[in-house]
Amino acid sequence: MxxxxxxxxxxxxxxxxxxxxxxxxxxxxxxxxxxxxxxxxxxxxxxxxxxxxxxxxxxxxxxxxxxxxxxxxxxxxxxxxxxxxxxxxxxxxxxxxxxxxxxxxxxxxxxxxxxxxxxxxxxxxxxxxxxxxxxxxxxxxxxxxxASYFAETEKIVQQITTLSLKRIAVFYQNDAYGKAGLEGVTRALKKRGIEVAGLGTVERNSVDVSDAVAKIRASKPQTVIMVSAYNSSAAFIKAMIAAGSPPSFWNISFVGSQQLVTALGKDASGVQIAQVMPAPWDExxxxxxxxxxxxxxxxxxxxxxxxxxxxxxxxxxxxxxxxxxxxxxxxxxxxxxxxxxxxxxxxxxxTFNPSSHNGSEFVDLTMVAKSGRFLH
Structure with missing residues (x-):
């Protein structure tokens, strides 16, 4: 005992x-x-x-x-x-x-x-x-x-092509993030028989976008899909607007939506951003x-x-x-x-399971209004 x-x-x-x-x-x-x-x-x-x-x-x-x-x-x-x-x-x-x-x-x-x-x-x-x-x-x-960048870029390209826009350029960060987004865009365009009209890059943690602006303007795009962080994206958009006759601009979610709007000020109006979370004001x-x-x-x-x-x-x-x-x-x-x-x-x-740890494929598309609010 x-x-x-x-x-x-x-x-x-x-x-x-x-x-x-x-x-x-x-x-x-x-x-x-x-x-x-x-x-x-x-x-x-x-x-x-x-x-x-x-x-x-x-x-x-x-x-x-x-x-x-x-x-x-x-x-x-x-x-x-x-x-x-x-x-x-x-x-x-x-x-x-x-x-x-x-x-x-x-x-x-x-x-x-x-x-x-x-x-x-x-x-x-x-x-x-x-x-x-x-x-x-x-x-x-x-x-x-x-959601994945593939899911985001697929939805963006789907929307752009619905508007009959086919001259699509890509501005991307020259690293693993930017290249992952670029792969998503080219993949989505290829499904629709469209080639990227022009490419421009920016280095990580840099806002030197002069070369990217020159290259992308030369391609005469109708719209630009952007894969970078908020400061470099804002610098690019501002430079494109200043150069005249700017195209429309699309961003994927990583950009930091509110941070981009703050950096752009009045130039944020009309910028479109994919989101992978519910809108934080939608109760x-x-x-x-x-x-x-x-x-x-x-x-x-x-x-x-x-x-x-x-x-x-x-x-x-x-x-x-x-x-x-x-x-x-x-x-x-x-x-x-x-x-x-x-x-x-x-x-x-x-949803997770033992063979997949990709919990969500939710993607929403938003546009910045003149007031700075997000429309979705």
Whole structure:
């Protein structure tokens, strides 16, 4: 009898030690890592993703956390540079020992981090990118909650060609992100027997668009599809308008919609942008009401698509934590996330399964009105 009691007590102690030893998990905390641009020309994207997520996590923590554990989101600035993102990822994994990586911003930065993610086998959740490299080939560690750039560019090209516009140029960032978007555009055009009319590039974290403007103007496009961040995109649009007889302009979601409008000022009127999240002012969606309520409570004053995405990402992630149960680990979290099927986050639906971690294909098209508001 005494031996059985000792054996039972030993088993309980072993279980407790094992639970405490799980990476990124203690009896009271769950630690995540986020590398994003918090400085430089793309800093508002990193700030938006972080602030939206933090607003949701703060509410969860105020209500007692998940199984009594508070969520801690650690951040490191990568300035939207892949080498810094890779170093940050190494620190999160080897020094901070986080449970998961969350809300990375950008294609080149995410791509640079994936080798370490795959080696450590930790979840890489909700990167702010629609690149195929984060979708194909399938990687068990990566979970996407936004539509792909292929889906965005397909919908943009579909709309443009409906308007009988066939001279379509592409302005893109000269890196993995820009090339991913360009691939989506050329793929969609090829389906319709159309070739790209002209190409112009800009370097990452640069606003030197003079060469791109000259090349694209020479192609005499009716419209330009843009695959860059908000500062370089604004510089390009302003330069094209100043040169006279500008075409129409389309952007994919990564641009940072509100940030682009702010940078453009009066020149924003008529600019069109694909969106992969619900409009943050459309309270017909329950998730938008929830976001606006908690975001204001967190001291923020301006709603936008980027923080909306961070908020939704946090909500879906917390659903995964709850499904994983109190015995939380990297592997149990991955398995729990894979059970999320037709999950209604409040009018925005997510589906994962063991063979696909691409949670949504939702794409909306918006246009900026003279007032600066988004029409959709």
């Amino acid at each position: 005494r031996f059985n009691k000792i054996l039972a007590l030993s088993s309980l102690l072993l279980a407790a030690v094992t639970a405490q030893a799980e990476t990124g998990v203690t009896a009271n905390t769950i630690t995540l890592g986020q590398s994003a641009a918090f400085s430089g020309p793309a800093k508002e994207l990193g700030k938006g993703m972080h602030d939206g997520a933090q607003a949701y996590f703060d509410q969860v923590n105020a209500s007692g956390g998940v199984y009594g554990r508070k969520i801690i989101l650690k951040t490191l600035d990568d300035g939207y540079e892949p080498e810094r993102a890779a170093a940050n990822t190494k620190q999160f994994i080897e020094q901070d020992e986080v449970l998961a990586l969350f809300g990375y911003v950008g294609t080149p930065t995410s791509n640079a981090s994936i080798p370490a993610v795959s080696k450590a086998k930790l979840p890489f959740f909700a990167p702010f990118t629609g690149a195929q490299s984060l979708r194909e080939p399938f990687n068990r560690n990566i979970f996407n909650i936004r 017909t969606h329950a998730i938008v009401k929830e976001y606006r309520k908690y975001y204001l409570q967190d001291g923020k004053k301006q709603w936008d698509y980027v923080s909306m995405e961070g908020f939704i990402a946090a909500k879906v992630f917390v659903e995964g934590l709850r499904r994983a149960g109190s015995n939380l680990s990297r592997d149990s979290l991955i398995r729990a996330l894979e059970t999320i099927s037709h999950y209604d986050a409040g009018g925005y639906f997510i």
